[in-house]
Amino acid sequence: MLTIPCPFCGERDEAEFRYGGEALQEIPQAGASDAEWADYLFNRDNPKGLVHERWCHSYGCNQWFQVVRDTVTHRIHAVYRVGEARPVLDDVDGASADTGG
Amino acid sequence: MSAPQPFRKPEGGRIDRTRGIAFTFDGRRCLGHPGDTLASALLANGVRIVGRSMKFHRPRGVLTAGIEEPNALVTVDWGSGRIPTVRAAAMPLLDGLEARSQNRFPSVNFDLGRVLDFTRALWPAGFYYKMFKWPDWRAFEWAVRRVGGIGRVPGGADATRYRHLHGHCAALVVGSGPSGLLAALAAGRRGEDVLLVEQDTEFGGSLLHDPMEIEGVGSDEWLAAALAELAGMDNVRLMANATVAGCYDHNVFTIHDRGAAWRGESAVESFWKVRAGNVVLAAGAFEQPMLFGNNDLPGVMLAGAVHKYATRFGVDCGRRVAGVLNNDAGWRSLLAVHDAGTPVCAMVDTRDEVEAGLLDAAEERGIPVYRGATPLAARGSRGVRALRFADRDGSVRQVDCDVIGMSGGMNPATQLYSQAGGRLRYDATQHGFVPDRDPEGWETVGAASGSFAPGGGSPVRPCTAAPGRTGRQWVDFQHDVTVADIELAVRENYVSVEHMKRYTTAGMAVDQGKTSNLNALALLGQLTGRAPGEVGTTTSRPQFAPVTMGAIAGNRRGDFYLPPKLLAAHDWHAAQGAVFDDYGSWKRPACYGPDRDAAIAREVLAVRRSAGLFDGSPLGKIEVRGPDAAAFLDRIYVNNALTLKPGRVRYGLMLNENGIVMDDGVFVRIAEDHYLVNTTSGNADRVAAWLEEWRQCEYFDLEVVLSNVTSQWAVATLAGPDARGVLQALQGMMDLSTAGFPHMSFAEDRFADGTPYRVQRVSFSGEQSYELSVPSNRAASVFERLRSGTDSAEVVPVGVEALMVLRTEKGFIHVGVDTDGTTNPLDIGFGGVVARKRRDFIGARSLARPNDRRGDRRQLVGFELLDPNRSVAAGAHVVTGCNGALRSEGFVTSACRSPTLGKAIGIGLIEGGFGRKGEEVLVYDDGRTTPARVVEPCFYDPAGERMRA
Structure with a gap:
């Protein structure tokens, strides 16, 4: 049961949020091959360590944002809004493995 | 005090002897x-x-x-x-x-x-695994169910009340023995918000039965002072009769609190969810049994338990105690038992080395000591009468006793630590698994950390099976697992500790192996030539101790389990004789009248001949506004949203990214920058969330806002040849004539009394049909007004089941019923719409894959049964081949006996269906096949003249 720092509302219990899976980089362009499209639709990195993932504060402000979470320790290293650049994490001493994504 | 208590000591213990x-x-x-x-x-x-x-x-x-x-x-x-x-x-x-x-x-x-x-030989480990394969489980099931299992679930309602509570603390201290109390005192004195939880009725842990000197005073005195100090701190909460049951991510703990019930205050159990900052685990350790023949006889007890009963409860567990030991802690327990007045007649230790002080203490008390001995068996049939053991030189001895106090070492209570992700390390000196490194914010202290006061002493000798019949030496008492069962598991190659556990069931059930896991894995190691540390432990999961099911459920039972959504006009429908069913989360009228089939037929015919009134309020209603509303919806829908004129309505399909049909419904352009999206009833919340996700995460370049107004408007659908006349009669209703307000039109206005309304002319029944939206608080009065009809037109309330028949006659699909997780828009006849749309939309790319364009995909068709007396149910398969080798080519998704047409019809998805119109197929339903003809999926007014009239 995580405590998630919503960038709009502050720290809230996981029960207020909806999970949206790994934050994907971009939807492939129109000319993408079937293989590229299938990779986008079905394949996820599922790293052991830091993962960028999307959450929605659905029982709060109803805003989507990104969370950087360590899948081993569940520690949340950063949150950032949609459209913001992925944060540079200089303090990831507690991270379990290479950064994901 | 009438009844005697023959084994109660004349004095001593922490019981209140003044009261019985x-x-x-x-x-x-x-x-x-x-x-x-x-x-x-x-x-x-x-x-x-x-x-x-x-x-x-x-x-x-x-x-x-x-x-x-x-x-x-x-x-x-x-x-x-x-x-x-x-x-x-x-x-x-x-x-x-x-x-x-x-x-x-x-x-x-x-x-x-x-x-x-x-007849034990017939019921070995893995009994169930074997029985399921041979000869036939069903031959034994009744007998096994009769004699197996533990306890019976009580019948009737549970009168206990259960509540869920939430809490926070800076420091959670689990366990109130000396280590836990010291930790709580330290945190409390620092001013931290402390929660101390103890599963026992009293605080004090081992101090309650094993007094010692702490900080220079006797432990009774120290305990009283410590508890008084803690009770006096506003920042410290004390919780007894409460078990910390589970540990979850980010230091969330569940606590099962029976204090109120057990103190007699009220029949309430609480299930807490507590978020802790730091955690001090002071949960103590569990003493382990020894292995010898008949070690499960009544009277064979853990040495520490015999000690606790003697000194805390003033109870003699028997008249003569023999000790079977492999460690010093067991010695201390039994010496205390002896000093409390129950004579110990022998100390049988498997070790050669025993701490000198303990040997001296035994000699002082005249207790015979047998070192390097091997316990063989407990004698007796319904209780211990004697202990047989082999002395160091091999000579077999027997001592008379009625209690055997055994101690196979102490294993720290690390269950919560493991749940938190902590790793265990095997400590060979103590023969137990101890915490290796505390997780962030954790501290394990006292016996839970593997430090047993007063430290030191001689090493523990790991427990081994005694010579003799291993089928009589119990490893897991609750599940009746013997040494022989573990030997069998090893012979059959279940040598991983997790496999051994599942095969033998050692370590399962109520106690979760607290007295059996260590011996089981040590034995497994001995049989496979591995040290216990190599064998490892099984995974520890919540709950640490049994939790009442009701406490987990809390208030979520009965009506609160899944609260139904009621229509605004629910009571009005009930007064009309509605029979309610669950449709998604809504309770809706299925039909009106007790005879279901007759009611459905009557309602269907009323819509076809005069007018029916249907409550469509759960229909999803999402407003989409902003300069880019049109562009936004054009990316959402398969259909063109840009060309829709204000005041007009269009049918639309939504796909997911995989090109699968996700929802359908009409959408309305109210104004240039204002749309209203209708979703399938029951899908409104999901679609609203889906649209919002795309708006925020992908289409944030568009200026558009969304608002789910589903429950704000009640919807009365009036359908049938007389629908327009009835609706037109409402005071203040705009002109509805077809010339000015044709099929697929929308308008909004106010009634004469000022009530706002929205009306859209759309049809799910195939008849002339109007959906009238009014504010929800006006629903009942509007339904009542429409129900009264006009002098020339009767209006009949229509339930969901009749509507399903009407739309099946018309071949209108119901997404999720006539489509499934593999259906794309091409499969249901929307290939032309897809081809005409030049711009991108969600799912478009997936429709370009070769697999999505195969001609033999399951495609939407209609069926007519050739035998007028037969009908089939939705789900019936369309098959080829003959009996024994039938192959499914698809299935019927909706079926009914049409009251309008007087025949059995259906729609469904079959392979290559578009090219098979006119073909005869076989439909398999409930063990029988019946012939049917594939037809266009529209059985009534295919030209649509009636709905446009």
């Missing part, structure tokens, strides 16, 4: 005292056989003095209800408690099920 508590065991009247547990009171009353073992129905007595009890499981009637499989050693003795033994017939002292013990 009457209780019964299997109907026998007994007496105990406040401060007793059910187990201590049973022992004081001389009850030795408390239950029967699960598999072999062997007589069992009390083994432990705590929550790890595997034997003394009873059914308890107390207060508000009956609780099965209560651990007597962890159940406080409460006024009026009635306990019953379990798993016995006819009585606990004479159990016919014992025959299973004498």
